[in-house]
Amino acid sequence: MAAVFPIKPVWDQPGSSRIPFWAYTDASLYKRELERLFYQGHWCYVGLEAEIPNPGDYKRTVIGERSVILTRAADGSVNVVENVCAHRGMQFCRERHGNKKEFVCPYHQWSYTLKGDLQGVPFRRGVKQDGKVNGGMPKEFNTADHGLNQLKVAVRGGVVFASFDHGIESLEDFLGPDMCGYFDRLFNGRKLTILGYNRQRIPGNWKLMQENIKDPYHPGLLHTWFVTYGLWRADNKSELKMDAHYRHAAMVSTRSQQAATSEVTAGVTSFKAGMEVNDKRLLDIVPEAWWKGPTAVMMTVFPSVIFQQQVNSVSTRHIQPNGTGSFDFVWTHFGFEDDTPEMTERRLIQANLFGPAGFVSADDGEVIELSQCGFEQKPNHRTVAELGGYGAENTDHMVTETLIRGMYNYWRKVMDV
Amino acid sequence: MNTLDFETWIALNRLYADYALAVDSNDWDRWVDLFVDDCDYRVQPRENHERGFPLSTLALISKGMLRDRAYGIKETLFHDPYYQRHVTGAPLVERVEGGVIVAQANYAVFRTKLSQESTVFNVGRYLDRVRATPDGLRFEQRHCVYDTEMIPNSLIYPI
Numbered sequence: 001m002a003a004v005f006p007i008k009p010v011w012d013q014p015g016s017s018r019i020p021f022w023a024y025t026d027a028s029l030y031k032r033e034l035e036r037l038f039y040q041g042h043w044c045y046v047g048l049e050a051e052i053p054n055p056g057d058y059k060r061t062v063i064g065e066r067s068v069i070l071t072r073a074a075d076g077s078v079n080v081v082e083n084v085c086a087h088r089g090m091q092f093c094r095e096r097h098g099n100k101k102e103f104v105c106p107y108h109q110w111s112y113t114l115k116g117d118l119q120g121v122p123f124r125r126g127v128k129q130d131g132k133v134n135g136g137m138p139k140e141f142n143t144a145d146h147g148l149n150q151l152k153v154a155v156r157g158g159v160v161f162a163s164f165d166h167g168i169e170s171l172e173d174f175l176g177p178d179m180c181g182y183f184d185r186l187f188n189g190r191k192l193t194i195l196g197y198n199r200q201r202i203p204g205n206w207k208l209m210q211e212n213i214k215d216p217y218h219p220g221l222l223h224t225w226f227v228t229y230g231l232w233r234a235d236n237k238s239e240l241k242m243d244a245h246y247r248h249a250a251m252v253s254t255r256s257q258q259a260a261t262s263e264v265t266a267g268v269t270s271f272k273a274g275m276e277v278n279d280k281r282l283l284d285i286v287p288e289a290w291w292k293g294p295t296a297v298m299m300t301v302f303p304s305v306i307f308q309q310q311v312n313s314v315s316t317r318h319i320q321p322n323g324t325g326s327f328d329f330v331w332t333h334f335g336f337e338d339d340t341p342e343m344t345e346r347r348l349i350q351a352n353l354f355g356p357a358g359f360v361s362a363d364d365g366e367v368i369e370l371s372q373c374g375f376e377q378k379p380n381h382r383t384v385a386e387l388g389g390y391g392a393e394n395t396d397h398m399v400t401e402t403l404i405r406g407m408y409n410y411w412r413k414v415m416d417v
Numbered sequence: 418m419n420t421l422d423f424e425t426w427i428a429l430n431r432l433y434a435d436y437a438l439a440v441d442s443n444d445w446d447r448w449v450d451l452f453v454d455d456c457d458y459r460v461q462p463r464e465n466h467e468r469g470f471p472l473s474t475l476a477l478i479s480k481g482m483l484r485d486r487a488y489g490i491k492e493t494l495f496h497d498p499y500y501q502r503h504v505t506g507a508p509l510v511e512r513v514e515g516g517v518i519v520a521q522a523n524y525a526v527f528r529t530k531l532s533q534e535s536t537v538f539n540v541g542r543y544l545d546r547v548r549a550t551p552d553g554l555r556f557e558q559r560h561c562v563y564d565t566e567m568i569p570n571s572l573i574y575p576i
Contacts, residue, residue, distance in 0.1 A: 096464075156452045180487040196472025197464035201567035224493035243571065272492065278481030328567060348471055349478070359474045363495040369570055370497065 004378050011417050012323040016408035017390045017401075018382040021375040024205035025409075029415065031323045036414050037303045038064030038321075042162040043154060043174050045305035045318055046080055048159060048252075050192040053248040056099040056114065062320050063162065063304070068092050069103075070160055080148035080162035081116035092149070093389050103148075116148035132382045157187025169223060169224065175301065176243035182250045182299050186309055188290060191337040191404045195348060198331040200356035204368035205375070206303070206321035207411075209329060212364050213300045214407055216240065216251050216398035220365065223360045224270040225353060229283060230256040231311065232296060234264040238398045246406030247302035253398065255285075255302075255311070281349050282359075285311045302407065313342070313350040325372055329365070331355050421510055421518065425554075429508055429547060432554045437503040440575050446486035448513060453548055453555045454480045454575060460561045460576050463541065474572060486575065496573045500529045502537060503576075508545075517557065518547040524561070526567070526576055539565045539576055 009022040009029070023029065038044060044063040051059050052072040059070045060083060067083035083093045085105040092105040102119065103112045111120040121143065126136030151162040154171035161171055174179055202209070212218075219232040226232035238253040265271040277283060285295070291309070299307040306317040313333070320328040330353070335347050354361045385408075387401025392409050395402055411417070421429065428535040432451065439447040461473040461478065477483050513519070521544050528538035541563030548557045561576040 097468075123517040125551075195468060196470030197462060198472070198474050199462065199567050200570060202570050269487065270493065273454050275488075275492075278484045279479050281478070282482065283487060296489060302488075344471070348473070348476060351472060352476060352482075355474055356568040356570070362573060365571045366496045 002380050003189050005273050006380050009219055009379075009417075011412065013382055014390070015390050016405045016412060017386045018384055018407055019404075020379070020382045022379040023411075023417070024207065024372060024375045025324050025326055025379045030321075032415055033303075034064045034321070039066070040165045041163075041168060041414070042303060043163050043168065043301075044303070045301065045316065046160050046162045048158055048192055048194065048316065048334065049078060049155060049160060050096070050194050050334065052078070055098065056101060057097075058093075058100060058114065059097045060095065061318070062094050063151075063164070064320075066164075066414055067091050067093075068162065070162075071230050073114040074101075074115075077115070077275070078153055078155050079115045081112075082151065082164075084147040084149065085110055085244060086118060086148060087121075091299060095239055102415060112148050115283050116150045117142040117144045118148075121146075127141075130341050138384050152276075155182060157189060158192050159183075175240060175248060177300065178241050179243050179248045179250065179301070182241075182252070182297055183307070185290065185292065185297065185303075186299075186307055186314065192334045193337060193339070193344075195333040195351075198333075198355040200329050200365060201326060202365045202368055204326055204365075204372035206319050206327040208325065208368040208371055208406075209306070209317075209319050209364075210302065210407060211404050212302050213251070213298050214249050214403035215306055216253075216356065216368075216403075217401055219360075220264060221270060222363050224272055224275070225359045227271045228273075229267065229273050230258075231417075234399055235261045236398070238396070239408060240395045240398060240400065240403055242392070242403060242406050245410050246339075246403075247410040249403040249406065251296075251298045251398065251403070252294045253296045254293060271357070281346075282352060283348070284346055286343070286346065288312070300403075302410070308354070310354065311350060312346050314347065315354065322326050329356075348412070371375040390400060421513070425518070426510075428554050429510070429520065432547065432556075433505050433508060433522060435558075436556075437505050441500075441502050443574070445490055449480060449483045450552075451556055452471070452480055452483060453550060453557045454558075456480055456483070457558045457560070458556070459559075460485060460563065460572065461553075462566075463501055463562050463564050464566075466560075466562045474568070475575070479482070490573060494573055495511075496571060498531055501574055502529070502535075503528060504529045505543070516549060518545075518554075520545050520547060525576070537565075538569060539563050539572070541565065541576070 048071045055074050057072045071079045083091050085092050087110045090107050109122045124137045126133040152166045154161045220227040220234050236253045236256050242249045297309045308315045315333045318330040353359045385401040385404045392406035458477045459473040460475040490574040504525045508522045511519045526539040527535050544560040545559035547554050558575040
């Protein structure tokens with residue numbers, strides 16, 4: 001009998017359809033994920049331009065586990081700097097948002113521009129006393145060498161991505177043409193308006209959140225609202241698409257107007273044939289021109305973010321890992337500058353379906369937590385993601401786990417697992 | 418005017434206690450009954466409240482929507498079972514306008530999952546508008562503005 005806790009985890013499963021439980025529990029693999037997925041070679045989500053509309057505005061956030069600050073400098077440029085003072089390493093920015101002319105580390109008052117350039121060092125030239133200059137920094141000390149760590153930044157459609165890796169490919173190449181198309185459908189140049197945040201801490205491995213939104217198998221089974229109201233159901237017209245590396249994906253679906261076919265509801269205990277909402281405003285769906293058809297496009301951009309369009313509810317969901325068994329999940333709901341007050345209200349009411357208390361999304365956090373419990377219990381075991389076969393390919397239906405297999409195909413390569 | 422006659426003060430305290438009893442004993446019909454028809458119930462992060470962002474974690478804007486939530490809890494939402502326990506502070510009556518009592522109170526909600534210790538689940542402040550009806554005092558507004566920065570996974574039951 002194999003040991004429950006393998007000393008050296010080896011991926012002995014064929015392909016990427018059977019994912020070892022230790023992929024979600026092993027601490028050294030997790031550090032490698034931070035290194036190779038969040039800190040190198042990938043564009044990570046940091047926020048929306050609409051969160052920092054004015055010069056001096058800033059927002060503190062994270063990439064992986066590293067605290068960073070998104071800023072709008074005096075010249076209007078968008079910057080991302082690491083929240084670590086160049087002097088003694090203090091994580092100096094504690095407010096989560098605000099407006100400042102400069103950043104000053106409280107410990108020794110080193111001051112930086114909003115682009116991260118060091119501008120002032122107290123006592124740099126020493127202090128004069130009795131005709132003599134005491135101390136000061138060495139004369140070779142050059143402020144240009146001691147700025148904050150400045151990240152590479154890409155802005156597209158009002159969405160800000162950043163990378164610690166200055167050698168990274170362009171955001172457009174990173175996303176690939178198909179994903180860029182779905183990205184631009186949602187972020188088509190209109191100014192965004194921030195409706196607000198929801199924050200939850202989910203006790204599960206961060207990859208499970210990516211997998212949740214790469215898994216079209218569960219929504220019509222776990223989520224009563226989706227199956228009963230046809231918002232997401234196995235007989236919906238749908239497409240699953242990935243980039244060339246299989247790391248990003250879009251699940252595209254168009255709501256069924258007809259009654260569900262018996263194949264997708266027979267024996268499905270979550271399907272409630274007679275269910276009617278008392279207040280129809282919860283499902284007051286009004287098609288918008290920019291949808292160009294699909295009523296839902298759920299897009300996973302690996303590793304850090306999910307872009308949600310579910311009928312009239314649009315949001316970004318930021319994945320912020322903290323250890324093998326926990327991540328913070330931050331939802332930013334937004335609207336568009338040309339929304340009528342009625343549309344804004346509609347987006348806010350439909351938000352009842354999503355977020356940590358959502359009629360649909362609350363269960364996702366719960367199943368992720370309980371999957372993690374299963375993984376911790378016997379790391380030598382593995383999942384079986386074999387709906388629709390063993391390979392990874394785009395499909396024109398949702399009765400498949402192809403996107404999860406695609407993600408692990410990519411993950412194995414980058415992680416050398 | 419920010420004082421109530423003794424009987425109304427007692428009734429207001431009774432309403433708060435009834436509310437805590439309803440949400441701590443999973444009596445969702447009773448919870449719905451404590452609101453007027455055109456009510457407004459929200460659970461909102463303090464951050465959104467203070468920054469003027471309209472998004473709430475839950476925004477139920479009629480008694481019908483409260484019923485839909487009650488149905489969701491009973492029939493549609495999968496979740497790990499848990500108990501919740503409210504401790505509500507004494508109401509602070511701000512004013513009475515047009516027969517509506519405007520009051521607020523601090524609250525703490527503890528969560529206990531099966532086989533686990535009790536933890537602080539959600540803390541915040543109720544911002545209430547309470548109206549006299551033939552059935553007694555009822556909420557026309559209960560906004561739960563919570564300090565808790567991170568919801569521990571999900572929020573299923575009303576706060």
